[in-house]
Amino acid sequence: MTPDVDLTVRPPGPHLLRDRLLAADCRLFEAAAARHWPGCDRLLPRLSRSANHGALWLATATALAASRTPRSRRAAARGLASLALASATINTLGKRSVRRPRPILDPVPLIRQLARQPITTSFPSGHAASAAAFATGVALESRGWGAAIAPLAAAVALSRVYTGVHFPSDILAGAALGAGAAYAVRGLVPTRDQLPASGRPRVDAPALPEGEGLVMVANTGAGTPDRVNELRDALPHAEIVECEPPDIRGELEKAATRARVLGVCGGDGTVNTAAEVALRHGLPLAVLPGGTLNHFAQDLGVEGERDLIRALQQGDAVRVDVGRFSSGATQGIFLNTCSLGVYPELVRERERWSPRIGGWPAGVLGALRVLRADHHPLRAELGGRTHPLWLLFAGNGTYHRVGLAPARRFDLSDGRLDVRVVHGGRRPAVRLLAAAFAGPLTRSPAHAAVRTRRLRLAGVAPGTLLAYDGEVTEVEGEVTLRKMPKALTVYHPFPLH
Structure with missing residues (x-):
């Protein structure tokens, strides 16, 4: 078988x-x-x-x-x-x-x-x-x-x-x-x-396919001819005014009288001036980044001329919050941050050295000089008690840490001031660095953070420096910071579908 x-x-x-x-x-x-x-x-x-x-x-x-x-x-x-x-x-x-x-x-x-x-x-x-x-x-x-x-x-x-x-x-x-x-x-x-979108749902804004009605004031001190030229080619009916830094405010005021849309090309300080003019005249603002840091434009989602051109041609815009500070006769707005303490001194050092060595190296040098100097903490009355402070920082909107990357804002109309405080102590450098690495909304004996709509400081000494969007001014007595919710219309590129 x-x-x-x-x-x-x-x-x-x-x-x-x-x-x-x-x-x-x-x-x-x-x-x-x-x-x-x-x-x-x-x-x-x-x-x-x-x-x-x-x-x-x-x-x-x-x-x-x-x-x-x-x-x-x-x-x-x-x-x-x-x-x-x-x-x-x-x-x-x-x-x-x-x-x-x-x-x-x-x-x-x-x-x-x-x-x-x-x-x-x-x-x-x-x-x-x-x-x-x-x-x-x-x-x-x-x-x-x-x-x-x-x-x-x-x-x-x-x-x-x-x-x-x-x-x-x-x-x-x-x-x-x-x-x-x-x-x-x-x-x-x-x-x-x-990352989450930085703007709220769109609002009505003029769509300018050829740029007619846009008056763009460009800060030539920011060195942005290539971006302005590309904008001119894409929007041939737009009016572009190039001027030196001392003439920025005057040209923006004149542009606002004949524009449907006020445009600005420059750094955060220039954009701050343009926003103030746009608010006063009730105009939408078109921001073309042209500075070293461009925090507002980056958080808005405008990284370059192509983003802005697309938003202008399609009429894509959002409403964003504006921060306001006041101290007696001194007042102004801020789109990014406002701070008192050692940071305004850093800004002054940076502005002093940037014409000689450039913006980024000047910022590093300024930080080193400020942290090594013999400073006395700011003393101010906060919540009814007098505190020594090395730094008080207020952000126009909540700043978030992105992984290991620097902080940024996801929402420019959240209605909150992001307030960070570094308390006075004997070693300011250690406390400031600890606060920087700790991230948002932390509390410790050295630093604290809260979100609020309004903040009032009293007993601020005469000649105290206040920095806002890279600019510096002097304040004294009572200083008030508050939010202006969704006060400014800004062109914002929406994702392509």
């Missing part, structure tokens, strides 16, 4: 499956070695060497940052942070977990081989991980720049097989790890697209 024959098809065992994958990997490597692409025998090895130690991506990030747009700077920073995480993971875990030897170079033409062969293990590819991490990180912040960098990243990854230093599976694993590192960084520090 013939015994039964088992005809069941069983899947290959794990060892057999692994052997088949390794064999397929070797065949792909040999096929790549046998392949000849015109012009690549010299180009790809050079490209591979240029990516050693992340040098290629550091240079690319420097070029991105040099474009001076906020999105490009964020893309460069996110790309480098993603690359750093990927490299750390590869060097501490990846290379030590799978000790795979490098491919045998016999099938690879000598002209392609690198002069210095890597001595680390083959799996996974560090170059592919760095390339994918940088490109993915950039793309998460800016799709345009990501699309431009992706072919370069792919070429670097391909060069590692073409030069014979990696198997194809090493490249795939490295690229997957690099992309994962970029998404891990996004989990720690969300991209701007993930």
Whole structure:
């Protein structure tokens, strides 16, 4: 009798499956070695060497940052942070977990081989991980720049097989790890697209497809000719007035008498002046960032001329809160922050040095000089009691920390002043730094934070400095800070659908 024959098809065992994958990997490597692409025998090895130690991506990030747009700077920073995480993971875990030897170079033409062969293990590819991490990180912040960098990243990854230093599976694993590192960084520090919208639902504002009715006053001291020229090209019927800083207020007042929409191009101080004029004349405001920091425009979602042009052409606008301070005959508004204590002294130091060394270096130098100087805390009556204060900060809207990134506002019309206080003490630098790292709405013996609609200080000494939106004035006696809810209409780009 013939015994039964088992005809069941069983899947290959794990060892057999692994052997088949390794064999397929070797065949792909040999096929790549046998392949000849015109012009690549010299180009790809050079490209591979240029990516050693992340040098290629550091240079690319420097070029991105040099474009001076906020999105490009964020893309460069996110790309480098993603690359750093990927490299750390590869060097501490990846290379030590799978000790795979490098491919045998016999099938690879000598002209392609690198002069210095890597001595680390083959799996996974560090170059592919760095390339994918940088490109993915950039793309998460800016799709345009990501699309431009992706072919370069792919070429670097391909060069590692073409030069014979990696198997194809090493490249795939490295690229997957690099992309994962970029998404891990996004989990720690969300991209701007993930953050809540900064404005309330839209309000009625004139739609200006050709710019007719817009009078834009541009501060030439901010160095913004390129942005103004692009605005002029896109909105040919707009009137653009370029003037020096001392003439800003006068030109804004004259522009308000003939404008349907008042526009301003400059830094936060210039925008503050324009907002005051727009409020007095009942005009909507169009803000084109042109300064060093541009806090209001950034929180509003206007990063450059294209954002503003789209909002003006479509008539997209929101209503935002305005802060107001008063002290006797001295009064004014603030769109970002208002502060007393050591910060106004920092602003004065920054303004003193910025014409010589630039805005950012002047800010760092000013902070160092203020923290090292021998200061006495401000004394003011707050809530019926006299307190020594190193700093009183009031934000027009609540400031939030975004992962590890600096604070920003999600809502410019929340009806609240974000008040932070650093109490007086013997070591102001330590207390100020502790308050900065502690984040919003914290309480401790050194610092505190509350949200309120109105704040009154009494007993402020004559000559006390008050800083608002980068400007400085003197106050004394009683100082009142309050909110003007949804007082100003500002053009705001809404997401494209």
